[in-house]
Amino acid sequence: MDIIESLKWRYATKKFDPSKSVSPDDLQTILEVGNLAATSYGLQPFQFVVVSDPAIRQQLVPFSYNQPQPAQASHVIVIAVRTDVDAEFIRESARFTEQVRDLEVGQLDGYAKQMIGAITSMNEQERLLWAQKQSYIVLANLMTACAVLKIDSCPMEGFIPAEYNRILDLDAKNLHASVVLPVGYRAGDDEQQGFAKVRKPLGEMTHFV
Numbered sequence: 516m517d518i519i520e521s522l523k524w525r526y527a528t529k530k531f532d533p534s535k536s537v538s539p540d541d542l543q544t545i546l547e548v549g550n551l552a553a554t555s556y557g558l559q560p561f562q563f564v565v566v567s568d569p570a571i572r573q574q575l576v577p578f579s580y581n582q583p584q585p586a587q588a589s590h591v592i593v594i595a596v597r598t599d600v601d602a603e604f605i606r607e608s609a610r611f612t613e614q615v616r617d618l619e620v621g622q623l624d625g626y627a628k629q630m631i632g633a634i635t636s637m638n639e640q641e642r643l644l645w646a647q648k649q650s651y652i653v654l655a656n657l658m659t660a661c662a663v664l665k666i667d668s669c670p671m672e673g674f675i676p677a678e679y680n681r682i683l684d685l686d687a688k689n690l691h692a693s694v695v696l697p698v699g700y701r702a703g704d705d706e707q708q709g710f711a712k713v714r715k716p717l718g719e720m721t722h723f724v
């Protein structure tokens with residue numbers, strides 16, 4: 516399938532087949548694609564929380580406005596933003612880049628200082644929003660990877676982050692649930708798959724200047 520065909524095949528799956536599981540290899544590929552997402556300054560202010568345990572996935576349903584996807588899907592990928600992006604985190608990221616790129620220790624100190632200035636000038640709320648923006652780029656990468664692999668998914672903002680944080684013990688990990696992607700295989704009787712895709716014509720969506 517080419518990319519357009521894959522993306523036309525994808526839809527926000529409402530009903531998953533609970534008997535089907537995503538293979539560990541495919542799951543790994545999907546997460547690798549997510550990890551290759553671009554992020555502001557390359558700081559990757561997020562982590563993946565992959566929930567496979569059926570009992571925990573079931574617990575998420577009432578805090579997902581009773582949407583059944585977390586329980587029926589094969590895995591629930593919670594993209595959680597880091598709440599610990601501070602000067603030390605940024606210095607460590609710069610050190611890691613120096614290491615990966617074989618640079619002298621301290622070579623990126625100036626750049627780190629610039630990043631620290633930009634990030635620490637934001638208040639806590641602004642920093643959370645900044646990190647959440649990155650998580651949506653990750654979400655898009657994950658969804659595209661799934662579509663290419665013929666794996667179904669449903670992007671979900673319809674959940675209560677504080678309750679996800681509690682159930683998944685995210686506060687203790689300095690994480691906050693940002694957006695959720697149940698992945699798996701569509702149920703044969705998910706009515707949604709028969710609905711025509713609704714998109715405005717590209718010509719109405721684009722300005723060439």
Ligand SMILES: Cc1cc2nc3c(=O)[nH]c(=O)nc-3n(C[C@H](O)[C@H](O)[C@H](O)COP(=O)(O)O)c2cc1C
Nearest residue numbers: 525526527528529582669670671672673674712713
């Ligand atoms: C950020 C975001 C949040 C969404 N939240 C939900 C959700 O909580 N539950 C749901 O069933 N669909 C959710 N959707 C799916 C959209 O309703 C769906 O993508 C849109 O109607 C277009 O349909 P399609 O993806 O099937 O082409 C969400 C989509 C996005 C991008």
